[in-house]
Amino acid sequence: MRTLSWWVIAASSVVRFAVGQTVVDKSDLATVTVVVSDTFGKSIPGAKVTLTSVGPNEKFTAVGGEAKFEHIPFGRYDVDVRLVGFEPRKERVRVYQPNVVINAGLEPGATHSYERPEMSGSVRPDLKGRLGLWVRLVAIYSSDLVENAVDSSGHFELNGMAAGKYLLVLFEKDKVLASKPVDVLGGKQATELTIESQ
Numbered sequence: 404m405r406t407l408s409w410w411v412i413a414a415s416s417v418v419r420f421a422v423g424q425t426v427v428d429k430s431d432l433a434t435v436t437v438v439v440s441d442t443f444g445k446s447i448p449g450a451k452v453t454l455t456s457v458g459p460n461e462k463f464t465a466v467g468g469e470a471k472f473e474h475i476p477f478g479r480y481d482v483d484v485r486l487v488g489f490e491p492r493k494e495r496v497r498v499y500q501p502n503v504v505i506n507a508g509l510e511p512g513a514t515h516s517y518e519r520p521e522m523s524g525s526v527r528p529d530l531k532g533r534l535g536l537w538v539r540l541v542a543i544y545s546s547d548l549v550e551n552a553v554d555s556s557g558h559f560e561l562n563g564m565a566a567g568k569y570l571l572v573l574f575e576k577d578k579v580l581a582s583k584p585v586d587v588l589g590g591k592q593a594t595e596l597t598i599e600s601q
Contacts (some may be wrong), residue, residue, distance in 0.1 A: 422465025450486040508544025535576040
């Protein structure tokens with residue numbers, strides 16, 4: 404009986420190979436949802452979203468503020484989000500679980516003029532004498548990040564980011580000392596990071 408079972412499995416594999424079918428285990432398929440918003444998290448309808456596999460040449464396209472893709476084989480994909488009036492967004496993602504949600508924040512395009520934000524900040528308590536301090540401003544709804552060193556007086560400057568929701572993180576070399584959610588608006592603004600006593 405074992406020999407017969409093995410023969411059936413082997414014959415089935417040969418037939419599939421000869422016919423040219425790709426056999427994908429259903430457990431290796433995902434549902435991918437791309438939620439499109441502005442950099443403050445407000446939903447934007449009508450975006451064209453394309454998933455392109457890295458490796459085999461497979462491309463999937465959907466339209467909407469919440470583009471949904473079903474039966475996507477596990478792997479790495481380039482996500483391309485486009486909508487008139489906004490900068491295109493491209494990002495590489497890994498799809499290795501049954502349900503994947505990707506938040507794609509779009510920055511206003513060049514036709515929208517606004518003053519680029521500038522942020523100055525300080526770290527409390529006084530950190531004189533500590534070396535290797537730096538801050539990173541990480542966008543929540545886009546792939547932007549801006550970073551800079553903290554000077555010896557505990558001050559830092561961040562420029563060039565788009566308006567939106569961010570997480571400001573203070574590091575000492577590779578150790579996180581503090582973090583704070585920040586809404587970055589147009590123009591100049593100041594913030595303060597406080598290190599909790601340890």
